[in-house]
Amino acid sequence: MKRVDDFRLRFGKQELVPIVIGGMGVDISTAELALEVSRLGGIGHISDAMVQDVSDRRFDTSFVKEKTRQYKYNIDNSDKSSVKFDLGQLAEATQLHVGKTMQAKRGDGLIFINCMEKLTMNAPRETLRVRLHSALDAGIDGITLSAGLHLGSFALMEDHPRFRDAKLGIIVSSVRALQLFLRKNAKLNRLPDYVVVEGPLAGGHLGFGMDWAEYDLHTIVADISKYLEAEKLTIPLIAAGGVFTGSDAVSFLENGAAAVQVATRFTITKECGLPDKVKQEYFKANEGDIEVNTISPTGYPMRMLKSTPAIGSGIRPNCESYGYLLDGNGSCAYITAYNQELERNPGSKNIAVMGKTCLCTHMRNFNCWTCGHTTYRLKDTTRRLDDGNYQILSAEHVFKDYQFSVDQQIALPAE
Ligand SMILES: Cc1cc2nc3c(=O)[nH]c(=O)nc-3n(C[C@H](O)[C@H](O)[C@H](O)COP(=O)(O)O)c2cc1C
Numbered sequence: 581m582k583r584v585d586d587f588r589l590r591f592g593k594q595e596l597v598p599i600v601i602g603g604m605g606v607d608i609s610t611a612e613l614a615l616e617v618s619r620l621g622g623i624g625h626i627s628d629a630m631v632q633d634v635s636d637r638r639f640d641t642s643f644v645k646e647k648t649r650q651y652k653y654n655i656d657n658s659d660k661s662s663v664k665f666d667l668g669q670l671a672e673a674t675q676l677h678v679g680k681t682m683q684a685k686r687g688d689g690l691i692f693i694n695c696m697e698k699l700t701m702n703a704p705r706e707t708l709r710v711r712l713h714s715a716l717d718a719g720i721d722g723i724t725l726s727a728g729l730h731l732g733s734f735a736l737m738e739d740h741p742r743f744r745d746a747k748l749g750i751i752v753s754s755v756r757a758l759q760l761f762l763r764k765n766a767k768l769n770r771l772p773d774y775v776v777v778e779g780p781l782a783g784g785h786l787g788f789g790m791d792w793a794e795y796d797l798h799t800i801v802a803d804i805s806k807y808l809e810a811e812k813l814t815i816p817l818i819a820a821g822g823v824f825t826g827s828d829a830v831s832f833l834e835n836g837a838a839a840v841q842v843a844t845r846f847t848i849t850k851e852c853g854l855p856d857k858v859k860q861e862y863f864k865a866n867e868g869d870i871e872v873n874t875i876s877p878t879g880y881p882m883r884m885l886k887s888t889p890a891i892g893s894g895i896r897p898n899c900e901s902y903g904y905l906l907d908g909n910g911s912c913a914y915i916t917a918y919n920q921e922l923e924r925n926p927g928s929k930n931i932a933v934m935g936k937t938c939l940c941t942h943m944r945n946f947n948c949w950t951c952g953h954t955t956y957r958l959k960d961t962t963r964r965l966d967d968g969n970y971q972i973l974s975a976e977h978v979f980k981d982y983q984f985s986v987d988q989q990i991a992l993p994a995e
Contacts, residue, residue, distance in 0.1 A: 581986045581987060582830050582833075582834065582986075583826055583830065583983070583984055583985065583986050584597070584598060584599060584826050584829045584830060584833065584840075584982055584983050584984070585597065585983045585984055587830075587833045587838075587839075589623075589816060589818075589838050589839040590816070590838070591747060591773060591774075591816075596621060596622060596623060596688070596689060596690065596839075597620065597621040597622045597689070597983055598622075598829075598833060598838060598839035598840065599617070599622040599623070599829070599839065599840060599842065599979060599982050599983060600622060600623040600624075600625070600692075600776075600818055600820075600839055600840065600841040600842070601613065601614065601617045601622065601623070601624050601625060601841070601842060601843060601846055601975075601979075602625055602694070602776075602782075602783075602820060602841045602842065602843040603625035603626065603627040603692075603693070603694020603724060603726065604625075604627060604694075604783070604784065604843055604847070604852075604853075605627035605628075605629025605630065605694065605696065605784075605943065606627065606629045606630045606633065606634065606943045606944055607627065607629075607630075607634045607637070607853040608627075608847065608852060608853045608854055608946075609624070609625050609626060609627055609694070609843070609846075609852070609853070610626070610851060610852065610853040611626055611638070611677070611680070611681040611684070612851040613846060613849065613851040613852055613853075613975055614626050614681065614691050615681065615684055615685060615686070615691070616851050616975040616976060616979070617689060617975065617979060618685055618686070618687050618688075618689030618690055618691050619686050619687035619689065620687065620689060620976060620979050620980070620983075621687060621688050621689045622689050622979060623689055623690045623691070623692055623721075623722075623839075624689065624690075624691050624692070625691070625692050625693065625694045625724060626677065626678070626681055626691065626692075626693050626694070627693065627694040627696075628674055628677070628678075628693050628694070628695055628699075628711050628715065629694075629696060629699060629904070629943070630902065630904055630940065630943070630944055631670070631673045631674050631677050631711070632644055632647070632669065632670065632673040633902070633944055634673075634677055635672075635673040635676050635677055638676075638677065638680070639676055639680070641672075641673065641676065643669050643672075643673055644901050644902070646669070647665075647666070647669075647900070647901060648900055648901040651663050651900035652900060654900055655896075655900050658915060658919050659910065660702070660897070660899045660900075660903060660906055660910040660911070660912070660915065661702070661909060661910025661911075662910070663702060663899050663900055663903050663906065663910065664702055664703060665701050665702065665703065665707055665903070667706060667707070667710050670701075670707060670710050670711065670714070671710050671713075671714040671717075674710070674711055674714035674715055674718065675714050675717060675718040677718075678693060678714070678715050678718035678719065678720050679718035679719065682718060682719040682720065682721075690721040690722060690747070691720065691721050691722075692720065692721060692722035692723060692724050692747065692749075693715045693720050693722075693723055693724070694724050694726050695708075695711055695712060695715070695723055695724065695725055695726065695733075696726050696727035696728065696785075697725065697726070697727055697728025697729070697730050697733065698727040698728050698785070698878040698879075698880065698905070699727075699904045699905065700904075700905065700906060700907045700908060701903065701904055701906065702903055702906035702907070702908065702910050703908065704907070704908050705732070705736070708733065708736060709736045709737075712733065712736055712737050712740075713736075713737065713740055716737065716740050716742040716743075716746055717740075720746065721746065721747060722746055722747030722748060722749065722773070723737075723746065723747075723748050723749070724749050724750070724751060724776060725748070725749065725750040725751065726750075726751040726776075727751075727784075727785050727878065727880065729757060729760060729761065730750055730761065731760065731761065731764040731765075732764075734748070734765045734768050734770060735765070735768065738768060743770065744770060747773040747774065748770075748772055748773055749772050749773055749774035749775060749776060749818075750772050750775060750776070751775075751776040751777075751778050751787070751820070752775060752776070752777060752778070752787065752804075753777070753778050753779070753780075753786070753787030753788055753795075753800065754787070754800065754803075755800070755803045755804050755807045757787065758775060758804060758807070759807070762813075771813065771815055772815055773815070773816070774815065774816045774817075774818055774838070774839075775804065775815050775816070775817055775818065776818045776820050776841050777797070777800055777801050777804055777817055777818065777819055777820065777837075778797075778820040778821050778841070779795060779796065779797025779800055779819070779820065779821035779822060780792035780793065780795045780796075780797070780821065780953075781797065781821040781822030781952060781953035781954065782820055782821035782822070782843070782883070782952055782953075783843055783844055783847075783883055783950050783951050783952035783955075784843075784882065784883070784950050785876060785878060785880035785881070785882050786872065786880060786881045786882065786883065787880070788881065789881065790872065790874070790881055792872060792881065797819060797820075797821050797822060797832075798831075798832075798835070801817060801819050801832060801835065801836055801837055802835065802836060804817060805817060805835075805836035816838035816839065817836060817837050817838055818837060818838065818839045818840065818841050819832040819837040819839075819840050819841070820840065820841035820842070820843075821952070821953075822952065822953055822954055823840045823841075823842050824844070824845065824954045824957060825981075825982070825985060825988050825989070825990060826981065826982045826983065826984065826985035826986065826989075827985065827986060827987060827988045827989075828840075828988075829842075829982060840982075842982065843952060844951060844952030844953075844954050844955055844958070845954075845958070845961065845978050845982070846975060846978055847859065847862055847951065847952075847955070847958075848862055848863055848958050848961075848962070848970070848972060848973060849972065849973050849974060849975040849977075849978055850972050850973070850974055850975070851974070851975040852975075853946075854946055855946055856972065858946055858949060859970075859972060860969055860970060861885060861887065861949060862885070862949070862951055862955050862958055863958050863959050863962070863969075863970035864959070864970075865885055865951070865955050865956050865958070866956050867956040869885055869886050869887065869956070870883065870884070870885060870886065870951060870953065870955055870956060871883070871884065871885075871886050873891070874935075875890070875891060875934075875935065875936050875937040876936075876937070876939055877905050877912050877913035877914045877936050877937070877938075877939055878905060878939070879913070882950055883950060883951060883952065883953060884948060884949050884950045884951060885949040885951060885955070887949070888942075888947070888948055888949040888950075889942070889947040889948075889949075890937040890938075890939070890942035890947050890948040890949075891934075891937065892932045892933065892934050893932070893933065893937060893938065893942065893947075894918065894921060894930065894931035894932045894933040895938050895941060896918070897912065897914055897915045897918055897938055898938060898940060898941045899912065899915070899940075902940035902941065902944065903940070904940050905939060905940060913936045914933070914936040914937060914938045914939070916936075917933050917935045917936040918931075918933050918936075918938075921933050958970075960990060961973065961978070961981075961990050961992070962992065962993060963992055963993065963995060971993055971995075973993050974993075977991070977993050
């Protein structure tokens with residue numbers, strides 16, 4: 581019976597344990613988690629979502645405070661088009677986050693950064709270019725393009741000296757999205773080094789509509805493998821979404837995938853950035869406590885616990901401090917929903933906004949409890965303590981469980 585450790589993900593001569601821990605913004609997949617995974621020989625992700633805020637917390641910088649001070653005059657104005665990011669500061673924050681992480685790297689694994697196109701930051705092209713270039717400048721091993729089709733992202737990096745040496749990959753949920761990406765980038769003469777194929781059971785935003793339940797990861801991986809074979813393209817496929825055990829991973833590694841990307845099982849590890857209180861909520865969740873809804877202003881469905889404080893919250897949009905989801909015209913679907921609710925309840929101090937949420941503020945405060953479909957199984961991966969809480973695991977324990985387990989077994993931690 582095979583186990584994950586019988587397989588290797590190959591990039592040229594480099595061999596890796598074929599386990600990738602997916603990016604989880606905002607700082608849920610911390611540098612600490614990514615470093616641990618790279619030490620163990622796999623691939624860890626950090627995320628560049630709200631990187632100024634992450635830098636402020638990690639390095640005591642004051643990017644957010646400065647931005648708030650600069651745009652304080654606009655707080656009561658529903659037009660946010662003047663609230664811009666300072667590109668120099670965006671570069672500085674990204675370089676700090678990436679640079680310090682890469683300096684601390686040990687072991688034979690790699691550290692990638694997850695870069696979401698949907699973080700449009702009131703100047704989509706300009707800010708994305710700075711994010712990509714700064715991560716490359718700071719020595720990141722690879723960039724995973726996510727939450728968007730990224731049709732122009734390779735071109736934004738084309739003039740960077742590391743464009744052909746850093747590992748660059750994209751997350752897709754259909755063969756069509758991959759075809760579009762490859763067609764659009766054909767003239768750059770540079771294929772992605774890997775393609776993450778993310779199915780409908782993943783956490784975070786989904787690359788599916790509300791009919792997500794009609795799709796299945798095995799089928800999509802098979803479709804994309806077949807397409808790549810027909811086109812004579814050798815690009816490693818990384819299967820993601822709902823891979824809960826080492827045996828689940830093996831079923832993909834034996835059927836066209838070169839690695840798996842996992843996340844949910846690491847959300848309750850010590851190295852994960854979620855507060856311990858939230859980790860306990862994840863442990864406690866039952867299947868019926870998890871939903872896919874449309875409250876994200878990005879327009880993508882998102883999976884989360886139904887008890888997420890962000891659902892129904894009517895806080896004032898906080899774009900003068902954050903503003904990561906402002907589109908190129910300074911709009912965000914939450915601002916629209918918030919203003920409609922204000923109009924319906926003139927003078928009211930506590931409004932509830934049901935349709936959308938202020939994702940920046942709630943992700944920043946760990947109040948949007950996004951999670952994978954298999955979260956309800958996390959309680960089976962640990963022990964219940966005398967105080968009723970569940971025992972938090974180490975990333976090493978979970979990583980090795982994926983790497984060595986057989987027969988759908990899950991190793992419990994030492995007491
Ligand atoms: C808490 C959480 C946050 C996530 N955030 C992001 C994100 O910011 N960007 C992204 O591309 N994927 C995100 N994902 C998706 C993961 O990177 C990964 O591909 C997927 O969840 C793997 O499936 P699994 O959670 O069933 O193992 C997130 C997943 C979780 C569980």
